Amino acid sequence: ETGVTQTPRHLVMGMTNKKSLKCEQHLGHNAMYWYKQSAKKPLELMFVYNFKEQTENNSVPSRFSPECPNSSHLFLHLHTLQPEDSALYLCASSQESWDTQYFGPGTRLTVL
């Protein structure tokens, strides 16, 4: 039990669809993260939130829009995605930005 849940676990969407990924942490942590994990590519940090404020955006295309309404929830809104956006999207949280990150199981996204 990692304490970080992600829904849905699998998502198939067309390029014109709009969908959202949800992450919830039950650990009382202050920082939350979105990562993209593609086959044969390094783990890519997308966004970081500390105390609900975005502290890092690693040149992510605007078709990915994060939202952090409170310190326990993190969303990733998706619209007009491309097939190359197909990947495993991992959410993580940590007490402090330097400390151990606790990961959710990920959402396997396929863009057709």
Added chain:
Amino acid sequence: AQSVTQLDSQVPVFEEAPVELRCNYSSSVSVYLFWYVQYPNQGLQLLLKYLSGSTLVKGINGFEAEFNKSQTSFHLRKPSVHISDTAEYFCAVSATMNSGGYQKVTFGTGTKLQVIP
């Protein structure tokens, strides 16, 4: 800037043999070091971490790692692997960023450990 290098993308090893997964880092400041494991279709989970104190760190599932400051390395070792250790292993380094003052974690590219029966 900090970086992490895992030179071996895949490491095959026979069951009950020892294994070492290599990790080297670069950073101009003091660092914290981590090893994570990812089993198929799961997120990453912490194996062990070095924050300070003894340079030999013991983690879960019989793994250990040694922090070597002079060689800027944090290699992961296990004396005898099991089939269940087949997974991908990620080294990570945490250091204070020059701007903002907060520390960020940088992950390596991962090493796939394949344990052969």
